[in-house]
Amino acid sequence: MKKLMLILLALCFCVPSLSAAEGKKVLYVCNYYDYIDESVLELFEQETGIHVEYIYTMDNESLLQELEISPAAFDVIFPSDYMVERIIAKDMAAELDFSRIPNAEYTLEYLRNPAYDPENKYSVPYMWGTLGILYNKDMVTGPVTSWADLWDPQYANNVIMMDSLRDTMGIGLKVLGYSMSSTDEEELFAAADKLIEQKQLGIVRAYQLDETKDRMIGGEAALAVVYSGDAWVAAESNDKLDYVIPQEGSNVWVDNMMIPKQAPHYDLALEFINFMCRPDIAQMNSEEIGYSSPNSGAIELMGEEYSGNHIQNPAGEDVDRCEIYHDIPAELLDSLYNPLWNDVMNAR
Amino acid sequence: MRYDVTLPWWAWVLMGLGLAAFAAMVVVSVRRNRGVKRSLFAAPYTLWMIIFTIVPLIIIVYYALTDASGNFTLNNLRDFWDSNYSRRAGASSPAIQARLAARGMSNMEPLLYSLWMAFLCTVICLVLAYPTALFMADRRMKRASSLVILFVVPMWMNVTLRTYAMRILMVDDGPLINFLRLIGFADAQLMDTPTAVLIGMVYNFLPFMIFPIYTVLSKLDPALLEASSDLGASPGRSLIKVTMPLSIPGVVSGITMVFMPAVTTFTLNVMLGGSKRLMLGNLIEQTFTKQNNWNMGSAMSLVMMVLILISLTILRKADPNNEGGGL
Structure with missing residues (x-):
């Protein structure tokens, strides 16, 4: 009897795996x-x-x-x-x-x-989106149109950047007029220095990823770098928020x-x-x-x-200005992107 | 409805049989009260520990001491201390390496920052916890148990939820900042500062300091204090000469229980500190998940574990008999 019970018990555990379609x-x-x-x-x-x-x-x-x-x-x-x-x-x-x-x-x-x-x-596209600036209309003084607005001292302590290597390094490159998928040594050093300058000027409030949306809805910063999907959700919950794809162009994924x-x-x-x-x-x-x-x-x-x-x-012309990221070779990520990004994150 | 945990059927059977066999063993040994050794009861835990503690540890050591293709190397450890680990990348030219080195690329920065924050957190916790524990252990205090509950209840909540609650307190137009403005600090800011991270750490780890001290203090023989008072010691003198020395095991245990998790903090730095400075925990996490470099990440973890081990060994000297519960 006990043995039977044991077998039954053991069988109970098997049921979920038997239900797959055959x-x-x-x-x-x-x-x-x-x-x-x-x-x-x-x-x-x-x-x-x-x-x-x-x-x-x-x-x-x-x-x-x-x-x-x-x-x-x-x-x-x-x-x-x-x-x-x-x-x-x-x-x-x-x-x-x-x-x-x-x-x-x-x-x-x-x-x-x-x-x-x-x-x-x-390949066939499934979903897509852009990278851009989410801003609070009540907290900015003029129209936001450019990545350079993220370096404007009047927004000191009021800009949330992305805690994301490719996106943030990409912005550093783009604001200097380079490709967001640059593999050029000089350009990458310059981009990192530009980002460090932004941090040292006290413009960056925080580097965030998942938190940005909620913080912008709560009015905690004037400008933030976000993906369009998050921007849309944020703008739905707070009508003071708007989103722009900067004129220099941006990333489309x-x-x-x-x-x-x-x-x-x-x-x-x-x-x-x-x-x-x-x-x-x-x-x-x-x-x-x-x-x-x-x-x-x-x-x-x-x-x-x-x-x-x-x-x-x-609009189609906004997207035309954007670029899709190219794959960065692993060696270059290891030897330049990662150390430079750590440098940005460590800077004071 | 699909199950996210998909094990093959024989794994379920094995688990079921294992459980049944163990249950049978326990029942038999308890009924007959002989035969089976006591230590066998620890078998499930021993097995668990081997699989989930020892094996991962071995894996970390393995990764820390090998390179990407699995060959033995000490370079990961060297590069960590060398504070310019970009040199490990074979493709980068000496010129780039020199340029990066000139920028003072450093892992020391996050390490020292983490140690400093953990130190501050431990000191603040100790200063806050000792009087609280004294108060709770006081026999004249009738409501000590309700106070204990007050400290335990927040621990039932998930850390992330608790931290979200802290954010509501500390945002720019939140109650704390408004209060600070009211008393004259016009430029007060907490969110995205190291202070916010520190407050979060103290909030999360304070109970781990209070309880070991409280446990030791509440077990203290009151006759000792009576004796010291009979011999003419003032209450203050009794505290310094009797209570405090006897409570050291609890303090030691508290310090380890706070310092260890504090040194490895990384979510608080993201959620309250805005990731504006890297802590060692962030660096390790980033190395694993974003840079996909398990070897370097493991080497960093190994360094951290060794540092913790060293501090534990030093602390243990102060509590040789493990009276504070030991760790």
């Missing part, structure tokens, strides 16, 4: 946490009968690590621009058969043929859908990507996540409230 077609999709409207997956299963096994990953770096360990583990992945570049360079990307992704036609004109995938052979070269279900993956590009589905995802949609069909469906919003849907 006999169905299965697709392995790897994405980040909170980065999809999950009901989309059920819709896909209803319409196509394909079960999506949805696997979470933390960020681009962990995605690459997992992909390198088991190259055939995923059918669809969601890398950012620079990671697309790296995955293509590592010859780990499958060419997409665009004749079977007719919905890719909805992709916004200015997001096509990006620098990270110049012939647009491997794009997260993409891709198929790894060794994906076990290439055909189903194409079907999934096409489904994700369908305007109503793209709309569901964009509304759930709050980032900008690259899908013109979805933008139309979301109506005036979205398309008239310059944070979510910036």
